[in-house]
Amino acid sequence: MKLGSFLAGALVTALLSSGAYAANLSIVSGDTGNGREFLRSQLDRFEKETGNKVQIVAMPANSSDQFGQYRLWLAAGNTDIDVYRTDVIWAPQLAEQFLDLTDAFKDVIGQHFPSVIESQTVDGKLVAMPMYTDAPALYYRKDLLEKYKKPVPKTWDEMAATAKEIQDGERAAGNKGMFGYVFQGNAYEGLTCNALEWIKSSGGGQIIETDGTISINNPDAAAAVDRAKGWIDTISPRGALAYTEEESRGVWQTGNSVFMRNWPYAYALGNGPDSAIKGKFDVAPLPAGKEGASSAAALGGWNIAVSKYSKSPEEAIKLVKFLSAPEQQKERAIALSNLPTIKALYDDKEIIAAQPLISNWKPVFETAVPRPSAPTKVKYNEVSSMFWSAVHDTLSGNGTAAENLELLEAKLAELQGGSW
CATH class of the missing domain: 3.40.190.10 (Periplasmic binding protein-like II)
Incomplete structure (x- = not known):
C-alpha cells in the first residue's frame, strides 16, 4: 500500500472515531429576502465549526404549499431532506416521520417557554425544537x-x-x-x-x-x-x-x-x-x-425537526442544536425581531436595546396556549x-x-x- 493512501485512510478512520465526520445536510426554508440571507450566515458558521456542509432547499412562501410538499416528501421516505423547518401546528401532524429529540435536548428543554415545548410534544415524544416563536x-x-x-x-x-x-x-x-x-x-x-x-x-x-x-x-x-x-x-x-x-x-x-x-x-x-x-x-x-x-x-412560531429518513441523523441533530441555541436565537432577535423561545433572553440587555418591543411580549408568552394539533x-x-x-x-x-x-x-x- 502506498504511504499516501495509508495516511488518507488513517485520516478518515480518525475522523470517524472522533465524531468529526463531515456530512452533507439539507434544510428546507420558506424564508425570503433578509430571512434566507440570515439563515445562510448562521449555516456558514455551523459549517466552519463542524466541517459539515448544509444546503438550503428553497420553498414557496405560501405556508400551505410548504406543508403539502412536506407531506409528499415524507410519505415517500425522501432521504434528500435532513431538517425540516415547521410551523408550530405542523410537526405534531408529521410526528411519525420525525425523530424523537427528547433525550438529545433533555438538558435544555427547561430553558424554553413550557407552552412551546408542549406544542411540539406528541405522546411524550418531542418532535421539533423551536427556532423562534410568535403570539398575538x-x-x-x-x-x-x-x-x-x-x-x-x-x-x-x-x-x-x-x-x-x-x-x-x-x-x-x-x-x-x-x-x-x-x-x-x-x-x-x-x-x-x-x-x-x-x-x-x-x-x-x-x-x-x-x-x-x-x-x-x-x-x-x-x-x-x-x-x-x-x-x-x-x-x-x-x-x-x-x-x-x-x-x-x-x-x-x-x-x-x-x-x-x-x-x-x-x-x-x-x-x-x-x-x-x-x-x-x-x-x-x-x-x-x-x-x-x-x-x-x-401560540405561533417556527421549529426545526429531523427527518427519520435522514442519512446523517446525528449530524442533523447537531444542526438543530445549533439553530435552537441561545446564541442563534439572540442573533435572530436582534437582526430580524424574531421572538425567542428561551425565557432568559427577554432580559438580555443587547436584545432590549436593539428591539425594545421584544420585552413587551414576555408576559404574552407566559400565558400562551397551543392549538390542539398535538x-x-x-x-x-x-x-x-x-x-x-x-x-x-x-x-x-x-x-x-x-x-x-x-x-x-x-x-x-x-x-x-x-x-x-
Whole structure:
C-alpha cells in the first residue's frame, strides 16, 4: 500500500472515531429576502465549526404549499431532506416521520417557554425544537386612552366598553370611520386562533384537551363566542367577518381603530414612516374573560425537526442544536425581531436595546396556549376547519353559539372515531 493512501485512510478512520465526520445536510426554508440571507450566515458558521456542509432547499412562501410538499416528501421516505423547518401546528401532524429529540435536548428543554415545548410534544415524544416563536397581543392607541382617561383593559367586556366609548367620541368629533376593535374574523386558521383565545381565557377549555378529550361544547365556550358576536356592527365592522391579519392592520394603521388583535410583525409596520399612528400605540396581553382570570394568546412560531429518513441523523441533530441555541436565537432577535423561545433572553440587555418591543411580549408568552394539533395529530386541519366554520356561522348570525358548538361536538366525535 502506498504511504499516501495509508495516511488518507488513517485520516478518515480518525475522523470517524472522533465524531468529526463531515456530512452533507439539507434544510428546507420558506424564508425570503433578509430571512434566507440570515439563515445562510448562521449555516456558514455551523459549517466552519463542524466541517459539515448544509444546503438550503428553497420553498414557496405560501405556508400551505410548504406543508403539502412536506407531506409528499415524507410519505415517500425522501432521504434528500435532513431538517425540516415547521410551523408550530405542523410537526405534531408529521410526528411519525420525525425523530424523537427528547433525550438529545433533555438538558435544555427547561430553558424554553413550557407552552412551546408542549406544542411540539406528541405522546411524550418531542418532535421539533423551536427556532423562534410568535403570539398575538392587544394593540391599543395609548393617545386615545389618555385622552379619554381609560386604563388598558384587562377583560373582554372592559375592552368592548372602552372601545365603544372612544369610538363614539371620535365619530362625534368628526372621524366617521373610527371603529373600536378589529380582529381576524374570516373563516380560516386565523379565526381558530382568535376564538381559541376568547374561549380559553373565559374558562372554556382548548377545543380538544391535551388528553384528546373533546371539550368545546360547554357554557363558558358558548358565552365567549356569543360575546364576540356582539362586537359585530357595534365596535367591529361587519367587514371584519372577512378580515385576515392584513385587513385588520390596514384599518388600524390608518388610525381608524382603538384596539387591534394582531401578531408582533404589525408593531414595526405600525411605527413605520408612512404610518398614521407612529408613536401613538403600544401592546399589552390580550384581555381575559373575567377579572382575575388568565389571558390566553394562541401560540405561533417556527421549529426545526429531523427527518427519520435522514442519512446523517446525528449530524442533523447537531444542526438543530445549533439553530435552537441561545446564541442563534439572540442573533435572530436582534437582526430580524424574531421572538425567542428561551425565557432568559427577554432580559438580555443587547436584545432590549436593539428591539425594545421584544420585552413587551414576555408576559404574552407566559400565558400562551397551543392549538390542539398535538392531541389531534394528522386530523388537526379538519378539526380546525370545523371549529372556525362553527364560530364564523355564529358571528355571522347563523345560529347561536350553543347550537353551533353542540353540532361541532358531534362532528368532532365522528372525526375522532376510535382515536385521534
